[in-house]
Amino acid sequence: MKKYFYISLLLVSNALAQSVSFSGGANCFLGSLQKEIEPAPYLGAGFELELSYYTIGYSHATFSYLKLKKNRDFHGLYQFLGRAGIETSEHLFEFASIGVGISLATVRGNAATPAAENYMLNTSESNFGWNARLKINILKMEKFTVGTLFYYDKILTLPNSSHLLQGGMFVGI
């Protein structure tokens, strides 16, 4: 299942990329998950595509390895976060853009003990949610753009929703 999904992501990203960016930063949770998961770095890549005079479509994927504060059944969690959405173009705000979109989080535990097999996290679990993003261009050169990128994601997990923030730098080509 996952395999096919990632294939489709590749398909979409390759078919439609107009500008590509690479990013890195920090990943941190809000609410009760803060007590469970340590802040962690992320690495990401994305692309953007002009949709209209006012709007740009964005797509962004990040990968993180999360270390856990309390749980000992896992060494950590692999986390993939994919997003797609629509943001304002430079014709609305020149140096910054704000956008909203949908998110897909996939998490898989890195088992440390045999007890880990009793968790659903022992296999890949995924869920949709939504995100808001803020992008600020700091440096705009002929070929490169450097700036900061912030995301708020609300993943519609049960029994409670999960909220996380990602903030970092990007280089766009």
Added chain:
Amino acid sequence: MGYGVWGMGYGIFQLILLIGIIGGIGVQTTFAQVRGETSALTPLAGELGTHLIAMPTYTYSRMPGTLGLQAEEESWRPDKWRDRQIFNRFVPMIDWKTNQNNIWFYVGKENGDMLWQELNYRGEVPNKVPMIYGGFAASLTNEFYTFAEFNQIDFFSGSNFGSHSEQINTQRFSWFGENLPAYSGLYGGFGYNGTGDFLKNASVLTGSEYLWAWNEKEWMPIRISPRVEGNASVYFMKSEIELHASTEKFQIKDSVAENHNSFGLRLKGKSIGGGLYVNNVKDKENIVAWTDFNHSFFGFANRGFIAFGDSLRFADSLEYGIDLNKSTSLTPGFLFNQSGIKMYAETAYKSKPLYGKVRAYQNYAADFESIGFDSEIAYKSSLAEAGAAYSKEFFEYYREHDFYGIKPVENSAKFFLKYRFLKDLAFTHEWVYRDLWFWNAQVEQHIPRWNATFYAVWLNALSKDRKDFDFGGVNGARFYCGINVRI
């Protein structure tokens, strides 16, 4: 909407085109078409009452009163017989007229896996399952094309997983995954669209399916593999003749496989047509031969059919259209068939951008007696579309109650609003009532440069842990997104 991953070469893209050929029908994009079910979720109609279908969710076939909101009209349709009575399809196969170069891919999920929350709430929330479907159609030459589709819908599998796994000893009863999905199918084939005087189009499709069907007592695991279906249209003496044939190996798990063979021939005339469908199962034939007709005279419209099968079936409707004024019409009519009579009258108002319709009817049938009405009002402009529809049917007598205790849909309602923010960006949502309320929403972004359309769809039953049928799954919120590209 798409997700970016690291930039890869176009070689991979081509490879993926070859492997990824994964099928389905996609979201309909026409006027307010967000649905309570995904488009692969189709009723097993042709029987009375409301049914949970082989698919994970349900839909109402609403046969008894018909004429209701989005009801299957009882006006006779040969395609319906072909697909459901003769070919006995749980899921419609590819549209045989597929001749556009298209690739489409959808992925969805029941909402609510725990993910990180499991660290805190282990064991509290059952697993939620995905669905995935897509396909492609591509021209090989001007006249020949190839197509394939894949479709697996795991929605609601979690709630039936226990009862399903008791029946089979493996968790792998699907093309992939271990959720024991209600339906999993893979098909591929070739087709021809010609301009010749004799042969108009032809196609052949082969594949296999896993599915679960409810037989009113328990879920039956079924494997249909291989299945081959061929369709062709030819012209003879200026009339179109449709030909269909299929053969399949049909096996209920752990029983002896049966061969099912079907053949159909349909003559499509302008005012009169007819045909023959033969279905062969275990050396028993089921044959339906029919003629259908369609005439207009002195303002009357007369439509109907006569069919001979294991029993005689017929329907005939007579309508008379009256224009009350420039924008308003009134159409009284009646319909009779072998089991009863329906009388109805419809008044329609059409003056752009407003449309309205009210229809009232009364049924006297062997199985039921009812009166009902349907109403619709809609506004449609280039910026927005909005409307409401409401249907209600009062049953005085309904035989199905005695047998299955299934409640007919007595009323249904729908409100929808579609708003176009920008030329290529539209937002649609609707509230649908069918015993419980659904709220569905869809964002649709079209990218003309790429001939692509992205969809994100939220299907939400506005009640928690609600089952429509004892044997069905629990309705929950589902989300799916997808892309359709003309290549």
